[in-house]
Amino acid sequence: KANPDATPRSNPTLANFSLIGHADNTGDTTGMKLRRGTAGSFSNFIVTGFKKSCVDIDDAATWTQAQNGGLSITHSIFSSEDCFDDGDDSGNKESDIIMADANKNRIADPQLTKIDATAPNFMPKAGSPALEGANKSLSGPFMQSVDFVGAMGQVDWTAGWAAYPAN
DSSP: OOOTOOOOOOOOEEEEEHHHHTTTTOOOOOOEEEEEOOEEEEEEEEEOSSSSSEEEOOSHHHHHHTTTTEEEEEEEEEEEOBBBBBTTTOOHHHHHHOOGGGGOOOEEEEEEOOOOSSSEEEEEOOGGGSOOOTTTTOOOOOOOOOOSSSSSSSTTTTTTTOOOOOO
């Protein structure tokens, strides 16, 4: 079995993205599964529409990262209070780590315009909680500071190049 504490360790920095489950989700799905000792910094994202859970922190090595600050999830929106995989056998609760006040995460309907398989519009509606509360201190060569949480603010950057054909 692989050693989850071996180096180099997976340690991504991701910001301003949306994980959106299928509108008629009937499967046993999870939006984000962090495992095998993953570390990382995740900020300004939305997770909605997943039947099983929004976030699942899996295995002891990943929990160690989350509890010691090597794995952080901040300034993000989760669609419901029951979207954390708090019932696993580790005795740890994702909701305790993720929803700690210092992380500035929120449980709310992100109020995206239209979640639809063939004609989606992932922009937040006027008044959406996704239009505020972003981590504006992101920096680096690939980071852009924005005022919104998720992949889109008030501009649909997918217009003209993304297609959603029915399969």
